[in-house]
Amino acid sequence: MSLPDDKKKCRIAVDAMGGDFAPLNQIKGAIEAQAYSTDIEVILIGNSDRINACLQENNLAYPESLIIHADEVIGMDEHPAKAIRTKKNSSIVVGNKLVKDRTVDAFVSAGNTGAMMASATLDLGRISGCGRPTIGSVMPSEKGITTLFDVGASVDSKASHLVEYAIMGSIYVREIYNIPEPKVGLLSVGEEDAKGNEVTLTALPLLRKANINFVGNIEGRDILNGVVNVVVCDGFTGNIILKFGESVLTLMKNLLRSYADKGLLNKIKALLIKNTLKELLKGFDYQEHGGVPLLGVNGVCIVGHGKSTPKAMRNMILRAQDMYNKNLVGKIEKSLKEYSL
Amino acid sequence: MSLPDDKKKCRIAVDAMGGDFAPLNQIKGAIEAQAYSTDIEVILIGNSDRINACLQENNLAYPESLIIHADEVIGMDEHPAKAIRTKKNSSIVVGNKLVKDRTVDAFVSAGNTGAMMASATLDLGRISGCGRPTIGSVMPSEKGITTLFDVGASVDSKASHLVEYAIMGSIYVREIYNIPEPKVGLLSVGEEDAKGNEVTLTALPLLRKANINFVGNIEGRDILNGVVNVVVCDGFTGNIILKFGESVLTLMKNLLRSYADKGLLNKIKALLIKNTLKELLKGFDYQEHGGVPLLGVNGVCIVGHGKSTPKAMRNMILRAQDMYNKNLVGKIEKSLKEYSL
Secondary structure (H helix, E strand, O other), rough: OOOOOOOOOEEEEEEEEOOOOOOHHHHHHHHHHHHOOOOOOEEEEEEEHHHHHHHHHHHOOOOHHEEEEEEEEOOOOHHHHHHHHHHOOOOOHHHHHHHHHHOOOOEOOOOOOOHHHHHHHHHEEEEEOOOEEEEEEEEEOOEEEEEEOOOOOOOOOOHHHHHHHHHHHHHHHHHHHOOOOOOEEEEEOOOOOOOOOHHHHHHHHHHOOOEEEEEEEOOHHOOOOOOEEEEEOOOHHHHHHHHHHHHHHHHHHHHHHHHOOOHHHHHHHHHHHHHHHHOOHHHOOOHHHEEEEEEOOOOEEEEEOOOOOHHHHHHHHHHHHHHOOOOOHHHHHHHHHHHOO | OOOOOOOOOEEEEEEEEOOOOOHHHHHHHHHHHHHHHHOOEEEEEHHHHHHHHHHHHOOOOOOHEEEOOOOOOOOOOHHHHHHHHOOOOEEHHHHHHHHOOOOOOEEEEEHHHHHHHHHHHHHHHHHHOOOOOOOEEEEOOOOHHHHHHHHOOOOOOOOOHHHHHHHHHHHHHHHHOOOOEEEEEEEEOOOOOOOHHHHHHHHHHHHHHHOEEEEEEHHHHHHHOOOOOOEOOHHHHHHHHHHHHHHHHHHEEEEEEEHOOOOHHHEEEEEHHHHHHHHHHHHHHHHHHHHHHEEEOOEEEEEOOOOOOHHHHHHHHHHHHHHHHHHHHHHHHHHHHHOOO
């Protein structure tokens, strides 16, 4: 594992085997990211035979010194805890260990999200003061973007975890989207303090005491309307909302398709609509946001969509660089420490 | 409270004071419903002075014998439990009591949902074997419709409540949408049996034992794709999904509006798109579905959207008639009894 000793560059490791179109999209994304930024060095982790074969097949070139071999691959559907226990030489475990020993500055993967989460938590360790790491998601809103923490890192979140999500999410949005005092809302079934389930009712007074710009309870309709920058909820609810949101677009696509099938006039109308809709809904395009951050672990980790395109991979790599350069991990540690005092 | 003694007709009471546009939309809906079906008699409940003034202002006529005076009105934002305790002569409480004493066969309201729920539960009482009544919602899907139980009748649902929702939802979909063996899915964060939070993990084996067509866990993306006819979840999650889903359409409308503002060409394109989109998304239009059923109480109750139009009110009334004629309450009671044996 010898790597060029160019200390000025930010070194991002990419899981070359993670994703439905691995390793091709991952390789292309790495190449695009390096073309985009000269301050970056992208290391591909994975089965070197498969990476080299893919490079040859697609007439691509990649410096051999930036490819790190990892024998094993964790499949998209493997049981996370079991997979990281038995596949110590998988690209996911190797990637996180490289972050741990500071060989690289960040790790991004479009592979098995649960395995990424488990390996990052185990191999990098949690930031001091963080009970539960969180995966956040970026969504469009009428006023720009909204983030949602947690979207499935853990179900049955406790009230104290919701406070941690709020603190970590605030820092992420402040640093990455340059919003000085991000507004934080607690997702519930009504705006009044008395509305909510057991967990949110317990979390509400804790959130009021935390050093964040907390606005109180918000409702499902407020996620996309831009009243807050950070939506806090348990991982169960967040995961369901995220997948439901994606499916609304799928439904629309399918409805448009069957509409077009109903005659020539419809076909023409559908064609006219399609491109405008695409433009309108650009904010919903996961490729733009460069994956979702995994916060609360001792290192920069980004998890991508299984279907990540080269563009999505490139944006994930650049986002990881930004998180590293802005010392997200250090800032989160400091804030969690202040909260616990 | 003397009413014409026409036993053949189904008598539906309408909360004339409930809704953002009450009593006008409620009156118009009642008139439309009676024009639509000769087997129906619609009774307006509310402040008779206000109802009569509204009739005059709008040049409408309504038989005086079908107007029942109720002094008080429960506001949309009033605390449900407190409101029904202190406003015994409100249109909501009076309506449910008329169902209770069999003066009417069903009651529909576009007023305060929580108050409807509380009054129906208290004044009508729960069906024997039902621990928690449920409010369901109808959503479009690629294969027709999907229903979601519960959407907020109660948060912190227990596993046994989820089973009740599944049984009651199955009967509703079977009877009202003529789907012989509705498929039921448990909303969770993964399809595997091991995925879920504490409540869903406990509910899963109970649902397998119930006499329903249970397919197992489903994910957020499956709500709209038509894999099941009944989605079961706790009221907290369901309420958030429902409001989030509505907001996706609001966001699109607003995005389209600002797109149109960016120039003449955009304006023309936006106009072209608008109508087609409306046609495409008809399934999302709450007006079509005629409100959401409140199941598990001893009577037919339908709750409508605060913004209910005359058309929405009409459809709610006709849906209530259908539920009454098909003896939904009796069938739910029988199934819950069989389950508990």
